Amino acid sequence: MVSESEPGWQREVFDVLKAAGVRHVCYVPDAGHAAAIRLAEADPGIEAVVLTTEEEGIGYLAGAWLGGEGGALLMQSSGVGNCINTLALQPCIRFPLLMVVTMRGDWAEFNHWQNPMGQATEPVLKQMGVMTWRADAPAEVSPLLRGAATMAFEGDSACALLLGQRLIGEKEWVK
Amino acid sequence: MTAGGTLDRRAVVAGLLQERRELLVVSALGSPSYDLMAAGDHDRNFYLWAAMGSAAMVGFGLAQAQPDRPVLVLTGDGEQLMGLGALATIALRRPPNLTIVVLDNGHYGETGMQPSHAGRGVELARLAEALDFPSAETITELQGVEPLRRRLHARAGLHLAVVKIEPRNWPRALPPRDGVFVKNRFRQALGHSPS
Ligand SMILES: Cc1ncc(C[n+]2csc(CCOP(=O)(O)OP(=O)(O)O)c2C)c(N)n1
Numbered sequence: 001m002v003s004e005s006e007p008g009w010q011r012e013v014f015d016v017l018k019a020a021g022v023r024h025v026c027y028v029p030d031a032g033h034a035a036a037i038r039l040a041e042a043d044p045g046i047e048a049v050v051l052t053t054e055e056e057g058i059g060y061l062a063g064a065w066l067g068g069e070g071g072a073l074l075m076q077s078s079g080v081g082n083c084i085n086t087l088a089l090q091p092c093i094r095f096p097l098l099m100v101v102t103m104r105g106d107w108a109e110f111n112h113w114q115n116p117m118g119q120a121t122e123p124v125l126k127q128m129g130v131m132t133w134r135a136d137a138p139a140e141v142s143p144l145l146r147g148a149a150t151m152a153f154e155g156d157s158a159c160a161l162l163l164g165q166r167l168i169g170e171k172e173w174v175k
Numbered sequence: 176m177t178a179g180g181t182l183d184r185r186a187v188v189a190g191l192l193q194e195r196r197e198l199l200v201v202s203a204l205g206s207p208s209y210d211l212m213a214a215g216d217h218d219r220n221f222y223l224w225a226a227m228g229s230a231a232m233v234g235f236g237l238a239q240a241q242p243d244r245p246v247l248v249l250t251g252d253g254e255q256l257m258g259l260g261a262l263a264t265i266a267l268r269r270p271p272n273l274t275i276v277v278l279d280n281g282h283y284g285e286t287g288m289q290p291s292h293a294g295r296g297v298e299l300a301r302l303a304e305a306l307d308f309p310s311a312e313t314i315t316e317l318q319g320v321e322p323l324r325r326r327l328h329a330r331a332g333l334h335l336a337v338v339k340i341e342p343r344n345w346p347r348a349l350p351p352r353d354g355v356f357v358k359n360r361f362r363q364a365l366g367h368s369p370s
Contacts, residue, residue, distance in 0.1 A: 023240075024236070024239065024240075047239055049264065049268065050264070050267070051260075051264050052260030052261070052263050052264055053260050055226075055228070055229070056229075056232045056258070056260065056261050056264055057232075058226070058229070058232075059226060059229030059230070059231075059232030059233045059235075059236065059261070060232045060233070060235055060236035061236060062229075062233050062236065063201065063232065063233035063234060063235060063236025063237035063238075063239075063240070064236035064237065064239060064240045065236075065240075065358075065362075066199075066201075066221055066233070066236075066237050066240075066358060066361050066362060066365075067199075067236070067237045067238075067239070067240025067241040067365065068240055068241075068362065068365060068366075068367045069239075069240040071236075085225075085226065085227070086226045086228075086229055088225050088226060089225070089226045089229065089354075092224070092225065092354040092355075093354040093355065093357075093358045094354070094355045094358065095358065154370070155370075156370055
């Protein structure tokens with residue numbers, strides 16, 4: 001069941017993760033991840049794990065890697081704030097940590113309560129040693145995520161692709 | 176309601192690790208990692224030194240990737256209280272090879288023995304039951320440890336055991352702090368080479 005309004009890049013996120021050999025997809029839902037979440041949940045070759053809070057995914061992926069399997073973590077930019085302390089696991093253990101982050105408080109944000117964390121998202125990731133890329137146009141999503149996955153899995157690195165609000169589109173608010 | 180219990184944490188952990196065979200162990204920051212080290216360093220031990228609240232999730236991810244081996248998470252009441260949501264996440268999947276043992280002294284021992292929520296009435300085993308864990312128990316006697324050890328080796332279902340231990344800090348037995356070394360050693364013991 002693909003919704004009419006679901007843009008193609010959303011599916012490409014899943015396709016790139018799958019091609020990168022991802023066996024575990026952890027997530028706290030966000031609208032921009034709807035396709036990847038739905039496809040991961042439906043794929044018998046992937047463990048899709050819904051989390052109560054985003055930092056759970058970092059511990060989970062560290063454990064899966066100890067057991068020999070790789071995964072990815074999908075979240076909204078506000079979830080990056082929840083992850084800060086737990087991100088220390090990545091440089092201390094060194095395991096592939098691939099994150100896909102849908103941005104809020106980034107561009108054309110209606111709800112300014114999202115702005116403080118949205119504006120801090122990329123600097124905070126960088127301060128915790130995560131390499132970051134930004135996609136603001138549909139054609140950028142697949143190549144940037146492919147590159148991030150290569151660096152995460154080939155270099156045991158922490159890598160995040162930020163999906164900008166210009167890509168996701170303005171959220172329509174019914175007033 | 177009591178704050179902690181009377182059991183000797185080192186005897187509890189040593190008992191759980193008897194005849195460990197295929198057992199994989201993840202220990203939480205602070206005292207549980209010292210207990211695990213005191214019972215004997217091992218290739219298939221993974222000691223956390225930070226990421227408070229994450230131990231159960233690390234064990235969960237490991238259990239999912241290694242379904243044929245029993246996985247034991249050793250944690251403290253304070254540590255697990257920081258990861259209460261993780262119990263709900265784990266309850267949804269019910270990995271049959273995962274056992275979470277909360278060494279409950281009713282206090283934050285590592286930081287100076289301040290009373291914790293568990294020591295003030297929050298019962299983690301009842302919480303696990305409310306989350307629909309297939310089984311949960313509270314152990315107050317040392318005789319309860321051997322059945323728990325057997326049960327975890329049977330991989331017979333997700334289980335949480337709260338073990339009521341004495342609120343007392345032992346001399347620290349420091350495990351290796353080089354997480355990259357411990358990770359590579361662990362993975363190599365499972366047949367995975369460093370990248
Ligand atoms: C996020 C975070 N907050 C606080 C601390 C400080 N701290 C270290 S261990 C610990 C609690 C340990 O209590 P418990 O898990 O019950 O273990 P015990 O030593 O009592 O066996 C705390 C609060 C920390 N390391 N990380």
